[in-house]
Amino acid sequence: MTDGDDRYYHVDGEIVPAGEATVSVDDRGFRYGDAAFETLRAYGGTVFAWERHLERLERTCDSLSLEHGLTGDDLRERIDETLAANDLADAYVRLSITRGVQPGKLTPHPDVDPTVVIYVKPLPRGGLEGEPVWDGPATVQTVETRRVPDEAVPAAAKTHNYLNGILARTELRAESGDADGAATADEALMCDLEGRVTEGATSNLFFVRDGELYTPTTDGPVLPGITREIVLEIARGAGMRVHEGRYEPADVLEADEAFLTNRTWELRPIATLDGLEIGGGPITDRLSRSYDERVEESCYRSERP
Numbered sequence: 001m002t003d004g005d006d007r008y009y010h011v012d013g014e015i016v017p018a019g020e021a022t023v024s025v026d027d028r029g030f031r032y033g034d035a036a037f038e039t040l041r042a043y044g045g046t047v048f049a050w051e052r053h054l055e056r057l058e059r060t061c062d063s064l065s066l067e068h069g070l071t072g073d074d075l076r077e078r079i080d081e082t083l084a085a086n087d088l089a090d091a092y093v094r095l096s097i098t099r100g101v102q103p104g105k106l107t108p109h110p111d112v113d114p115t116v117v118i119y120v121k122p123l124p125r126g127g128l129e130g131e132p133v134w135d136g137p138a139t140v141q142t143v144e145t146r147r148v149p150d151e152a153v154p155a156a157a158k159t160h161n162y163l164n165g166i167l168a169r170t171e172l173r174a175e176s177g178d179a180d181g182a183a184t185a186d187e188a189l190m191c192d193l194e195g196r197v198t199e200g201a202t203s204n205l206f207f208v209r210d211g212e213l214y215t216p217t218t219d220g221p222v223l224p225g226i227t228r229e230i231v232l233e234i235a236r237g238a239g240m241r242v243h244e245g246r247y248e249p250a251d252v253l254e255a256d257e258a259f260l261t262n263r264t265w266e267l268r269p270i271a272t273l274d275g276l277e278i279g280g281g282p283i284t285d286r287l288s289r290s291y292d293e294r295v296e297e298s299c300y301r302s303e304r305p
Contacts, residue, residue: 035160
């Protein structure tokens, strides 16, 4: 397994050492954040929920009118090549497609020669025999930074422009006053312009009240996370009552349990929100166990004797 400077990236169809991986300063992904990306996770050499990620990637590219001309098989082959070059079976995977190098004008040219970059790094084994990537339940703090309205920037599009989340995270750091730049919490929880909770800077939010599961609706400015989608499927499949709606911060503070989801964290309980204890609980544990079972069945089954 490679690490640090020994890692390899996949850049425009070529496997290159990390120290030699470059893109042009004229690339629109660098200039304007004009690019789509997906964060994926490989378990036992298998990219989990690949088809769902590919569909979301295409939706993002459609939102950007980015006609890259690449097939799903081509992109998957590049990911597999990158994992093999780094001798990784369990890994974080980031796939980026930019509009490529174009003249320095804001209006994009319709002819696209995309830049494709794949980056991987090792993660622990997942599934039933795995371990979480996080050290413990998350401390979460609501921030003044508001989620960008869907009418301004489509919330469903995963683009390189992550300024909204960056501002939310830097707000946590600024409030800490720590000379080393430590943040006041692990995650920033953002609200919409009306003050209703939406999502974390890099995560979706769930909470439990009276045995029922709640999560902010994607009808608002909420990214439709793949892990979020799978958790909802698991909950409904188990006969749990599920609500997708618009909620106030107070609704979360009064919850019996709360947790965050994203591809890397999977399900991460919320220890505190704005300094008030919430924690995980039996439903969080049940959903997390079921998620691990799905990963095990989908990705590690072929490893069994």
